[in-house]
Amino acid sequence: MISANLSAVFYLISGILFILALRGLSSPDTSRQGNYFGIAGMIIAIVVTFISVGNFSTSLVYVIVFLMIGGVIGAFIAFKIPMTAMPELVAGFHSLVGLAAVFVAIAAYLNPEAFSLGVIGKIKLASLIEMSIGAAVGAITFSGSIIAFLKLRGIMSGSPIIFSGQHLLNLILGIAIFVLVFYLCKSQSNSIFWALIAISFLVGVLLIIPIGGADMPVVISMLNSYSGWAAAGIGFTLENTALIITGALVGSSGAILSYIMCKAMNRSFISVILGGFGADSSLDKEKEKKDQKPVKSGNAEDAAFLMKNASSVIIVPGYGMAVAQAQHALREMVDKLKKNDIKVTYAIHPVAGRMPGHMNVLLAEANVPYDEVFELEDINNDFANSDVAFVIGANDVTNPIAKTDPKSPIFGMPVLDVEKCKSVLFVKRSLSPGYAGIDNELFYKDNTLMLFADAKKMTEDIVKNLD
Amino acid sequence: MEIDPFIFRLSIFILSIFIGYYVVWSVTPSLHTPLMSVTNAISSVIIVGAIIAALAGSSENTFSTSNTFGFIAIVLAAVNIFGGFLVTQRMLQMYKKKGKKK
DSSP states (O other), X not given: OOOHHHHHHHHHHHHHHHHHHHHGGGSHHHHHHHHHHHHHHHHXXXXXXXXXXXXXXXXXXXHHHHHHHHHHHHHHHHHHOOGGGHHHHHHHHHHHHHHHHHHHHHHHHHOGGGGTSEETTEEOHHHHHHHHHHHHHHHHHHHHHHHHHHHHHTSSOSSOOOOTTXXXXXXXXXXXXXXXXXXXXXXOOHHHHHXXXXXXXXXXHHHHTTSOGGGHHHHHHHHHHHHHXXXXXXXXXXXXXXXXXXXXXXXXXXXXXXXXXXXXTTOOHHXXXXXXXXXXXXXXXXXHHHHHSOOOBXXXXXXXXXXXXXXXXXXXXXXXXXXXXXHHHHHHHHHHHHHTTOEEEEEEOTTSSSSTTHHHHHHHHTTOOGGGEEEHHHHGGGGGGOSEEEEESOOGGGOTHHHHOTTSTTTTOOOOOGGGSSEEEEEESSSOOOTTOOOOGGGGSTTEEEEESOXXXXXXXXXXXXX | OOOOHHHHHHHHHHHHXXXXXXXXXXXXXXXXXXXXXXXXXXXXXXXXXHHHHHHOSOSSOTTOHHHHHXXXXXXXXXXXXXXXXXXXXXXXXXXXXXXXXX
């Protein structure tokens, strides 16, 4: 057994190591070292906890067994998961953090003595508030992440689920949570505690179902943030510095990512949370319009010819590339182009894909050097000087309507200036509009050649034709 | 009058939010996915609370209700810790290979 002061110092050290873990991510070169800092911080925190509890009975054996069970499952998932499934993996992991927070809060409530929070029925007021916040936020994180997981995995439809009185219901439930926390503090009654957790689970579900597929990057970031606040709430209850620091770090990290994602879509955080975006009410009108417009479509041969004669090509990947798993074929195509002395770069929109940085990871998986991959603001001026833009699986993020039509729902959203290229190749399965439900006028431009096919199949065909 | 220890913890919390703010803004956008998976892993330090809960109480009753919640929480958090750090490592490894190639 070590003194509480000494273990507090060790928890502080692991908190600092966690800060360094995030700090390492400022560049790919330092990132791996950062990850080791994170692992070291975790090991310190766990070992110190074992020593400071000082219970070396059979319980400890069980703890280690359960730790290993979880560890093996986690390691198995980490090695098996395809990179295209990262968004749902992250959502799934968030749900586990949330549920763990709920369970720790329940354990602390049922056995406050173990955490020196007072005795049953007479838990310290501050601790009670902290643990109910931890439990409520944890429960919202859990059920919200489960819904996000189901939507990302395609088990549940990605389109928003809206019913009348939805926001009012959420508001009432939100107020109910506060009222319950208040009465819990007064009465310390078990049933109120359980009701609090049950309502929080419900709020998590209701909060995420109205949010459409295209807004998933915001949702995932937001749930990331929630999982942090839940951890911080529990950290206050346990009076544990490592947990408080980590909770604050994760909470602000998720909040910043949500902000970046919202800004990249030119939408306010509130409007994303209220949901309903991507509902297909406008779809039918668009369909009629588009039937009348002529489209130039081509095949792999045409595309290969165009690119072979170009001197610079910019590739714009999107969610469609992830769905089709076309990143490896794409890389093959780029290798061929480079052999012909064609300059190839990649342009990534912040909300391309279903989570922040989704496209970067997929390109990394396909061994694309990260110095060929550029963010929107760094590459947008290059489109005007480039010969071919190869848009693969992206749509809304290239739609020039965001710059021209104030009535469009995506007006003001920063977009990639693909149309400024001499010619545009658009790999898409059909003319259907993107998630935002808006027609892309780029399809009908003279310098656009539509390549109607599965992204992977088309890319492979182009590779063949490049020989 | 003595200062409540809660205030100290609150100070740590608020200062950490500021640290988080500046550190996260410096993360390069191409590493945002690893950022999410690593924050996931480190927030599972909540396992500390799970261990305390699991080890609490007498040795005769290893699986009281509150212990059991602790044990389940250990499994959940462990999945996250191992899964989170390993998948982050796997992703970052991919960024490495390319760096060498060029």
